Amino acid sequence: MTYIANFLSRLTIETKRAFNRLVERLIISFKTSKPCKKVRCGVLSMVRTYIEFAECSMTVFAKSSRLVDLERAHRELVRCLMTEIDRVASRSVKTPGEVVQLENYHRLCDILRRLKMSSLDDYRQDAKNRYTLALQEYTKTCMGRPLEKLASFFENVQSALDAGVRSEVVSYQFAFSKQELRKVIKEYPGKEVKHGLESLCKKVEKHLSDEENLFPVVWRSIQTEFITQCLRFSNLIQQCYPDSGIQLEFTITDLQNYFTEIACSR
Numbered sequence: 001m002t003y004i005a006n007f008l009s010r011l012t013i014e015t016k017r018a019f020n021r022l023v024e025r026l027i028i029s030f031k032t033s034k035p036c037k038k039v040r041c042g043v044l045s046m047v048r049t050y051i052e053f054a055e056c057s058m059t060v061f062a063k064s065s066r067l068v069d070l071e072r073a074h075r076e077l078v079r080c081l082m083t084e085i086d087r088v089a090s091r092s093v094k095t096p097g098e099v100v101q102l103e104n105y106h107r108l109c110d111i112l113r114r115l116k117m118s119s120l121d122d123y124r125q126d127a128k129n130r131y132t133l134a135l136q137e138y139t140k141t142c143m144g145r146p147l148e149k150l151a152s153f154f155e156n157v158q159s160a161l162d163a164g165v166r167s168e169v170v171s172y173q174f175a176f177s178k179q180e181l182r183k184v185i186k187e188y189p190g191k192e193v194k195h196g197l198e199s200l201c202k203k204v205e206k207h208l209s210d211e212e213n214l215f216p217v218v219w220r221s222i223q224t225e226f227i228t229q230c231l232r233f234s235n236l237i238q239q240c241y242p243d244s245g246i247q248l249e250f251t252i253t254d255l256q257n258y259f260t261e262i263a264c265s266r
């Protein structure tokens with residue numbers, strides 16, 4: 001019995017050492033990952049490697065009651081992986097860094113959710129936060145300033161209000177006159193706005209990979225941001241140009257229809 005106990009003890013020690021070496025090799029492979037040069041980066045190989053490790057561990061240790069070493073390994077790997085995702089994203093050549101983060105944190109969030117390890121709760125939340133931030137940043141970067149002249153006009157109006165100019169006298173300043181506002185609004189009829197959104201859609205499709213299917217999420221985020229901007233314009237018109245009859249040449253309902261039609265026509 002002593003011989004068997006010693007044998008099993010040595011076997012356990014060697015198994016732990018082999019496991020630790022595996023984790024070390026994975027960490028090294030993460031740290032040596034190179035930026036993707038493709039237009040559509042998609043899920044990085046190091047993320048796929050971690051997912052394979054995680055899924056395998058779920059199968060092998062499904063009935064184990066003691067997961068201290070495994071959970072420690074997952075924490076080390078996830079911590080390293082998130083650092084390296086950000087590094088690779090910052091050096092991405094053709095795919096926007098925010099898209100690299102968006103798609104890879106999306107996949108990482110999924111596997112962390114499936115792992116169901118309470119010790120990974122902080123990492124799970126961190127990955128979710130990074131995913132959300134990447135979505136917000138990509139939305140802003142991708143959109144740019146779609147209604148450039150309108151945006152500039154109303155930014156200046158807002159600056160005047162912030163400087164203490166009363167809303168009822170804003171329209172009496174030449175730069176913010178009703179005539180100038182009508183001139184700017186006329187440059188953005190609904191047809192042109194929709195055309196701009198169609199171009200934006202093609203831009204998004206060029207960046208996102210098919211495997212993550214994040215287009216609906218990104219498109220909805222862009223729609224929300226776009227409509228928020230237009231509501232801000234409309235509110236300033238109501239505030240500074242009341243009873244003037246001035247309004248944008250498209251409604252919020254029009255915008256919602258444009259976004260829906262463009263998404264359905266893909």
